[in-house]
Amino acid sequence: MNEKDAVTSRRKIILSGIQPTGTFTLGNYLGAVKNWRHLQEEYDCYYFVADLHALTVYHDPAARRKASRAAFALLLACGLDPEQSLVFIQSHVPAHAQMGWMLSCLSPFGDLSRMTQFKDKSAKHPEDINAGLFTYPALMAGDILLYQADYVPVGADQTQHLEFTRNVAARFNHVYGETFRLPEGYFPKAGARVMSLQEPTAKMSKSDENAKATIYILDDEKTILKKFKSAVTDSEAEIAFREGKDGINNLMTIYSAVTGKSLDEITAEFAGKGYGDFKTAVGTVVADELRPIRENYARLMEDKSYLDAEIAKGAERAAHIAERTLKKTMRKMGLC
Ligand code: AMP
Ligand code: TRP
Numbered sequence: 230m231n232e233k234d235a236v237t238s239r240r241k242i243i244l245s246g247i248q249p250t251g252t253f254t255l256g257n258y259l260g261a262v263k264n265w266r267h268l269q270e271e272y273d274c275y276y277f278v279a280d281l282h283a284l285t286v287y288h289d290p291a292a293r294r295k296a297s298r299a300a301f302a303l304l305l306a307c308g309l310d311p312e313q314s315l316v317f318i319q320s321h322v323p324a325h326a327q328m329g330w331m332l333s334c335l336s337p338f339g340d341l342s343r344m345t346q347f348k349d350k351s352a353k354h355p356e357d358i359n360a361g362l363f364t365y366p367a368l369m370a371g372d373i374l375l376y377q378a379d380y381v382p383v384g385a386d387q388t389q390h391l392e393f394t395r396n397v398a399a400r401f402n403h404v405y406g407e408t409f410r411l412p413e414g415y416f417p418k419a420g421a422r423v424m425s426l427q428e429p430t431a432k433m434s435k436s437d438e439n440a441k442a443t444i445y446i447l448d449d450e451k452t453i454l455k456k457f458k459s460a461v462t463d464s465e466a467e468i469a470f471r472e473g474k475d476g477i478n479n480l481m482t483i484y485s486a487v488t489g490k491s492l493d494e495i496t497a498e499f500a501g502k503g504y505g506d507f508k509t510a511v512g513t514v515v516a517d518e519l520r521p522i523r524e525n526y527a528r529l530m531e532d533k534s535y536l537d538a539e540i541a542k543g544a545e546r547a548a549h550i551a552e553r554t555l556k557k558t559m560r561k562m563g564l565c
Contacts, residue, residue, distance in 0.1 A: 243272040243415065244378035246279035246319065246369075249293075249300035250286070251435035255444035255515065256423035258307065258522075259486040260384060264417045266308040268382070274314035275376050275547070276304060281319050281326065282369065285362040286354065299530070301540055303446065306525035315550070317543030319372065324551035328371030329364070331558060335400050336367045336393075345389055370394040373412050375551040380415035384422075388414055405561040409554075421486035426460040429475035447523050450516040457512035458505075468499040468507050477504075480511050487514045 245265060247257065268274055278300045283293070297318055309316050319325050341347065341363055351358040361368075369390050373381055374397075381391055391414050398409040423433045427442035437443045441456055448456070462476035470481050470492045481495050490498070499507050529536055559565045 240271070240273045241379040242275065242376060243268050243380050243382065244275040244373055244376050244412075245382050246277045246282070246372055247300065247304075248279045248283045249296040250283050250288075251296075253300075253303055253307075253446045254423070254433050254435055255446065255483065255519075256433035257435075258446050258519075259421040259423050259483065261382065262304065262307045262309070263486075264382060268415075268417075269310060269313050272380070274309075275378070275550075276309055276314055276316050277372070277547070278304070278318045279372070281329075282365060285350070285359060285365055287357060298536065298540070301543075302526055302529040302536055303522075305529055305539065306522045307446075308522075311539050311543060315543060315547055316539070317547040318540060321540070321544035322547045322551055324375055324548065324555040325368065325371055328375050328551075328555060328558065329368035331562060332370050332374070332397050332401070333364045333367035335397055335404070336364065336370075340393060340396070341366060344393070346386065366390045366393045367397065370397045374398055374409045375554050377410045377554060378412045379410065381412050382415040382417065401558075401561075408557060408561055421482050423483060423486075424475065424479040426456055426476075426479070429461060429479045444515065444519075446519055447526060448519070449523070450520070453516045453519065454509065454512040457508045457515070460508060462504050462508075466503060468502065468504070469496050477507075480507065484511045484514060487518050 243265075245261070247253075247261065253262065265274065265276055278297050280293070280297045283296075288296070297320075301316065301318055304316055305311060344366055347363055347365070350362055369387075370393060373391075373394050381394075383391060391412065395411050398411050402408055425431045425433050425437060425439075425442040426444070427437075427439050433443050435443070441459055444453055444456055457480075460476060460480060462480070463474055465474070468477060468481070470478050481492055484490065484495055485492060499510070556565070
């Protein structure tokens with residue numbers, strides 16, 4: 230194979246990050262991380278714990294340190310293979326902060342002001358509207374562009390940041406010369422949007438105050454079954470996916486995402502059965518799916534030296550790859 234063929238037939242690059250804020254939910258797993266696992270077969274995958282992004286909201290330092298390690302362990306426990314993919318913690322690779330600064334100098338104030346997440350978060354924490362919260366999209370653009378990612382799997386809430394990234398990349402290429410590949414969003418067919426078990430019109434979220442609304446990925450079997458048992462449904466008695474049946478729709482979505490069965494198959498499977506039976510069935514498949522993750526996680530958290538070694542290895546490999554684009558960017562900007 231000549232060099233040109235090698236370049237054109239290269240595997241495409243997938244990159245995504247997740248903030249280490251709170252334990253992952255079933256929504257994070259079914260909507261994101263489970264798909265990340267499958268993508269490893271087909272793509273070169275880079276996945277990281279976005280701890281620099283989490284700095285924009287105050288956390289106790291000890292809790293933060295623990296949360297980043299735990300998030301890293303959870304990614305491995307969910308099946309991300311550190312031999313096959315690059316899994317790392319963002320702040321351990323200094324190029325992210327360096328790139329973030331350079332790109333913030335090409336980030337228009339007006340564009341940053343229009344970011345929905347900035348408006349939402351600053352409305353939520355009016356006492357702490359810091360500059361990091363404002364320039365967050367420039368940091369995120371750096372994360373993506375450093376690795377010349379082709380595709381970025383993100384939820385709907387991040388598509389605005391991805392568009393911002395493309396704009397910054399295009400502006401940089403225009404001003405300083407061709408440097409960055411413009412990334413595209415990746416929206417998997419199987420990506421489930423999981424809703425709250427108590428208020429099924431709202432997204433299942435890490436920060437829900439009602440503990441019964443959210444399945445955490447480390448919940449034990451008993452807790453999972455109990456939460457599904459008390460899931461809000463409707464007053465009919467038909468397991469079918471249609472408008473107005475938000476609770477049942479959500480349970481069907483979850484059951485489908487875990488088992489791979491279609492909605493029609495599920496309707497047939499539960500024809501004539503009551504909601505109680507259905508809830509138990511959903512709880513059981515979810516508990517079965519999450520059990521090995523919980524066990525892997527416990528094993529990883531006990532093996533401190535293995536985890537430390539994987540964290541260090543991930544950072545070293547990521548730094549090596551990031552360095553290439555960082556140096557190129559610095560050269561183009563006249564910094565070296
Ligand atoms: P977050 O927890 O908001 O930092 O999101 C991390 C990743 O999980 C993003 O790709 C989100 O789109 C995804 N995600 C978060 N909550 C859900 C949910 N309830 N359903 C599906 N995907 C979700
Ligand atoms: N901002 C993303 C979130 O809150 C996390 C993130 C940071 C990210 N950098 C990224 C996602 C780069 C994809 C690519 O969910």
